[in-house]
Amino acid sequence: MKKVLIFFSMVLIMLINSCIKEPPPQHIQANILGITVDDPAYVQTNDVGSTYSLVFSEQVDATAVAPIFSLSPGATISPASGEPQDFSSPVTYTVRSESGNEREFTVQLIGNITLIFDFEDWVVTNPFAAEGRPDIEVPQMADPLWASTNYGVATGLGQINFGQYPSLDEYSTKPTQDSHSGNYAAQLTTIHGGSIIGVTRIPFIPGNLFRGNYAFSLSDPSGSLQFGIPHPSNLGIPIKFKGFYKYQPGEVFYGEGEVIDDNRIDEFNLYAVFFKVAKGELGAAEFLNGHSIRNEQHADYSKVVATAILPDNTAKDSYTAFDLDFEYLQEVDFEANDYKLTIVALSSKEGASYQVAPGSTLIIDDLEIVTDLFGN
Known part of the structure; x- marks a missing residue:
């Protein structure tokens, strides 16, 4: 009887352990994968190193441009994606990875x-x-x-x-x-x-x-x-x-x-x-x-x-x-x-x-x- 109890105890421990899963590893990348702007004058984004340029075919109101960002899995960005910003001068964005790594990027506007x-x-x-x-x-x-x-x-x-x-x-x-x-x-x-x-x-x-x-x-x-x-x-x-x-x-x-x-x-x-x-x-x-x-x-x-x-x-x-x-x-x-x-x-x-x-x-x-x- 004692052996049976030991056996079932071991099975129970194995079942409990199998239900306890390690948390998935957190993503470490803090990258901008792409940027777009919901504006008919917007034509494309150019990137050189950590600087991104939003290109428009004509002059736009630089004080209220709202770029939309695609980021590394799990990453967040500040200022927030889709939030209007004043691009009269370049804007610095900080991307934070799921694991806490941070990178800064500069985004500027080309009005024509x-x-x-x-x-x-x-x-x-x-x-x-x-x-x-x-x-x-x-x-x-x-x-x-x-x-x-x-x-x-x-x-x-x-x-x-x-x-x-x-x-x-x-x-x-x-x-x-x-x-x-x-x-x-x-x-x-x-x-x-x-x-x-x-x-x-x-x-x-x-x-x-x-x-x-x-x-x-x-x-x-x-x-x-x-x-x-x-x-x-x-x-x-x-x-x-x-x-x-x-x-x-x-x-x-x-x-x-x-x-x-x-x-x-x-x-x-x-x-x-x-x-x-x-x-x-x-x-x-x-x-x-x-x-x-x-x-x-x-x-x-x-x-x-x-x-x-x-x-x-x-x-x-x-x-x-x-x-x-x-x-x-x-x-x-x-x-x-x-x-x-x-x-x-x-x-x-x-x-x-x-x-x-x-x-x-x-x-x-x-x-x-x-x-x-x-x-x-």
């Missing part, structure tokens, strides 16, 4: 989209500050609709050099006082890269600047380039791309990998592309990238509506003017499609395949997209 670019305004940021990374200085355009691979350069060269991050002068894209007008222009220079342990090898990094967004991926550098800024109908139909540039190719040209080819001279790229995307929210997530933007064999190239491509990519010792007509491949129909526009500048036009001359330098200034507001 300009088509004239003088490259006067630059800022120095640390995109990794919210992650507790070292104090890293990265140059970028103050207009967040311009992007470059500078953040990738910071991460990649930081790994290559075992935590020694580039100084401001060492980036492939930066401001220069060698300007056509005003105080500054944009300087793009092809620089040496290296091997990133356990990830990939990036021997060279061309200087680049483009209208769009940079979604850093070491495994797919060309796919990281998200070309295109919304171009609503009130901006008109692009008809000309104009501006000024100068170019000096590097002294020694490298072929595939590090095979030296003494017979080639590096060239640059400078062009604008106007392309269609789906209407509404679906179109906001559509871009062209480094694989598709100039590749007529790529499926996404069918989105291209018009291009304006500088044909002369050779050396120019002094500032040279250009004035290009957009060549249209398709009709424009703002009722059926939304549209995006990008400008792309690259110091070595075959940089994706690392066929470059280190030191090749392209300087651009006073760019402009001219549009026809009436479609004539």
Whole structure:
């Protein structure tokens, strides 16, 4: 009888223990996954590091914008999602994870989209500050609709050099006082890269600047380039791309990998592309990238509506003017499609395949997209 009681006691303890479950682990992520705004003038959100830019096609009342946030599972945000804020100046949001981790993000408003670019305004940021990374200085355009691979350069060269991050002068894209007008222009220079342990090898990094967004991926550098800024109908139909540039190719040209080819001279790229995307929210997530933007064999190239491509990519010792007509491949129909526009500048036009001359330098200034507001 005693053995029977012991047996049933053990069974009862096992049943009780089986009913007591450990609480599920709390989520530790404190991230913003997406932002939208319930306003017909809102077109998209751009993010660079811990800074988000709400882009509107026209001026809006900046004192009462109510962004709606998508967050990591279990996370909360302050100020609250959907609560109107005064965006006359950037607003700081704090995201708190379920486990108590906190991160701060800056959200700013862009009230209209300009088509004239003088490259006067630059800022120095640390995109990794919210992650507790070292104090890293990265140059970028103050207009967040311009992007470059500078953040990738910071991460990649930081790994290559075992935590020694580039100084401001060492980036492939930066401001220069060698300007056509005003105080500054944009300087793009092809620089040496290296091997990133356990990830990939990036021997060279061309200087680049483009209208769009940079979604850093070491495994797919060309796919990281998200070309295109919304171009609503009130901006008109692009008809000309104009501006000024100068170019000096590097002294020694490298072929595939590090095979030296003494017979080639590096060239640059400078062009604008106007392309269609789906209407509404679906179109906001559509871009062209480094694989598709100039590749007529790529499926996404069918989105291209018009291009304006500088044909002369050779050396120019002094500032040279250009004035290009957009060549249209398709009709424009703002009722059926939304549209995006990008400008792309690259110091070595075959940089994706690392066929470059280190030191090749392209300087651009006073760019402009001219549009026809009436479609004539």
